[in-house]
Amino acid sequence: MVIYMLIVSGSNSQNLAHRVSKLTNSKLIRTEFKKFPDGELYVKLNGCVEGEDVFLINTQNNQNESIIETILLCDALNDEGAKSINLVIPYMAYARQDKKFKNGESISIRALAKIYSSICDSLLIINPHEKDICSFFDVPLLYGDAVPEIAKYIYDKYNKSDNFVVLSPDKGAIDMAKVASEVLNCPYDYLEKTRISSTEISIAPKKLNVKDKDVLIIDDIISTGGTMAETIKMLKEQGAKTVIASCIHPVLIGDALNKLFNGGADEVVGTDTYLSEVSIISVDNIVANLINKYIDTEKI
Numbered sequence: 001m002v003i004y005m006l007i008v009s010g011s012n013s014q015n016l017a018h019r020v021s022k023l024t025n026s027k028l029i030r031t032e033f034k035k036f037p038d039g040e041l042y043v044k045l046n047g048c049v050e051g052e053d054v055f056l057i058n059t060q061n062n063q064n065e066s067i068i069e070t071i072l073l074c075d076a077l078n079d080e081g082a083k084s085i086n087l088v089i090p091y092m093a094y095a096r097q098d099k100k101f102k103n104g105e106s107i108s109i110r111a112l113a114k115i116y117s118s119i120c121d122s123l124l125i126i127n128p129h130e131k132d133i134c135s136f137f138d139v140p141l142l143y144g145d146a147v148p149e150i151a152k153y154i155y156d157k158y159n160k161s162d163n164f165v166v167l168s169p170d171k172g173a174i175d176m177a178k179v180a181s182e183v184l185n186c187p188y189d190y191l192e193k194t195r196i197s198s199t200e201i202s203i204a205p206k207k208l209n210v211k212d213k214d215v216l217i218i219d220d221i222i223s224t225g226g227t228m229a230e231t232i233k234m235l236k237e238q239g240a241k242t243v244i245a246s247c248i249h250p251v252l253i254g255d256a257l258n259k260l261f262n263g264g265a266d267e268v269v270g271t272d273t274y275l276s277e278v279s280i281i282s283v284d285n286i287v288a289n290l291i292n293k294y295i296d297t298e299k300i
């Protein structure tokens, strides 16, 4: 068997890393992780990486810790002589702070982009909040789209129903609704949202006929669930038959899932970019394809 590259897993992506290593015909290197009593992290590579192209898969479920862990793993990979270090970060934390909303704020993802650019040769991510974050990186940043996978899952589960409407909760996510609607072969639209505070939102009524329709709402992130719960409630009031809340990154803080079901969601679906109770759809094939695409393009 020809081994094309090495996969190294961070503590958050052990299952995904295994599956991607199978799909890409790569060797999975064993890594050890531990936390010292004061909270500091320790990592150790248990395999030879010298002269190898390495893809380090580590999603950022526990935001700050996984960032530190990734930095430590990159240091070890560099020290052990890896030929190239390529970060696979299915859910990239801090990407929502991609501009200055108020004077004095840090552009968080720009700050992190500087660090990533200095410790790796490329980054592969899934559905960033805004695609223009690429400009912050001095190394190639490729991204994959998990929307078709979500739409395919729904299409199969609901027996190829022709009763669907796809909605994005805001204009920013309209492209996602469009992509999903192409798979489901149905109309798509967006709803207008006004954010009142960091945890509260209001959604303006929209003239959209969802009566008796099966509605798929798609967003990049469900975090507190505020955006989605309000949307679901409104659609149910307008007579939607079924409302499925879906997202790529199910961050689902605290009682978010409960909030969604309480708001009337019939189903909540997400991917394993962020591990949660609803991470039903795997991005393994998307990550494997991204890796293959990067290898083809860069000829590594």
Ligand code: R5P
Pocket: 169, 172, 173, 199, 201, 219, 220, 221, 222, 223, 224, 225, 226, 227, 228
């Ligand atoms: C915002 O622009 C994002 O696309 C999501 O709509 C937002 O992050 C969801 O946040 P929450 O679940 O806290 O309403």
